[in-house]
Amino acid sequence: MKSKILASAFILLTISGCSLFKQAPREVQIITKPVQIQITQPIMPRPIDLKEPKWYVVSDSKIIEACLKDPETKKSNCKLGREDLYPEGYTYFDKFVADIKKKHGGDLVFIAMSIDDYELMSYNTQELKRYISQLGEVIVYYRDVTIDDEPAAAVGVQVEE
Amino acid sequence: MAAGGYMYYQFSVVPMQRELDELKGVVMAQELRNQEQIAAIAAIQASVEKATKANAVLQQNNQQYETEMADYLDIFRRHNISKLASAKPGMIEKRVNASTEAVFNEIEDISKRIHSLND
Numbered sequence: 207m208k209s210k211i212l213a214s215a216f217i218l219l220t221i222s223g224c225s226l227f228k229q230a231p232r233e234v235q236i237i238t239k240p241v242q243i244q245i246t247q248p249i250m251p252r253p254i255d256l257k258e259p260k261w262y263v264v265s266d267s268k269i270i271e272a273c274l275k276d277p278e279t280k281k282s283n284c285k286l287g288r289e290d291l292y293p294e295g296y297t298y299f300d301k302f303v304a305d306i307k308k309k310h311g312g313d314l315v316f317i318a319m320s321i322d323d324y325e326l327m328s329y330n331t332q333e334l335k336r337y338i339s340q341l342g343e344v345i346v347y348y349r350d351v352t353i354d355d356e357p358a359a360a361v362g363v364q365v366e367e
Numbered sequence: 368m369a370a371g372g373y374m375y376y377q378f379s380v381v382p383m384q385r386e387l388d389e390l391k392g393v394v395m396a397q398e399l400r401n402q403e404q405i406a407a408i409a410a411i412q413a414s415v416e417k418a419t420k421a422n423a424v425l426q427q428n429n430q431q432y433e434t435e436m437a438d439y440l441d442i443f444r445r446h447n448i449s450k451l452a453s454a455k456p457g458m459i460e461k462r463v464n465a466s467t468e469a470v471f472n473e474i475e476d477i478s479k480r481i482h483s484l485n486d
Binding site for chain 1: 422
């Protein structure tokens with residue numbers, strides 16, 4: 207009798223495939239979520255510090271002396287006459303030569319530039335200014351879209367399974 | 368009869384029940400994934416919107432810089448600087464030096480603005 211019970215139990219377990227011991231189905235987890243990319247904002251470069259050169263504009267035009275100032279009103283009044291700083295017929299070129307000689311201990315030495323070249327220099331400066339400005343805007347753009355004050359800054363999609 | 372019923376239960380009902388449980392789990396997982404994907408799409412859309420706005424500002428500002436440069440250089444087209452400098456060198460000298468100072472100050476201000484972005 208005992209062996210019959212054991213045999214029945216054995217057969218039962220064999221044919222049921224141990225389904226009596228119920229197991230919960232394995233949980234499937236699929237996660238898709240945006241991932242914030244942490245971008246460390248770099249230290250910005252030191253601001254530009256420019257020194258202004260002095261331009262001399264020189265021609266052979268005669269210097270017209272400034273009008274004398276009225277001592278009462280402190281305003282220029284040409285009726286009172288003109289200053290007498292320069293000799294008669296003194297030109298801007300003469301003044302420039304005198305100034306340069308004074309600056310360089312009697313030597314006449316300078317770097318000259320024609321009007322056309324000055325225009326080129328102006329164009330180049332404006333071009334550099336435009337480039338720096340636009341590059342600055344690009345920096346502002348990248349900073350705005352990557353700064354972590356808003357979650358939408360840099361989003362990647364990661365699927366975890 | 369009882370054995371038949373038992374066998375039917377074991378071979379038909381139990382597997383179906385197991386499959387049903389698994390399918391329930393799959394449906395739950397799909398729902399979860401669906402919700403998360405909606406959130407991800409919303410985040411991506413917000414990011415794209417933000418980038419589009421920033422790009423529009425960038426384009427607008429860049430256009431302004433191009434216009435400013437063209438306006439500045441137009442001075443040379445509108446005036447005969449050679450003639451003016453020859454006739455009134457003193458006046459042109461003052462303007463040339465003032466303009467140089469102004470443009471250098473503008474460049475310094477631009478660099479200061481970039482430098483102070485992290486402040």
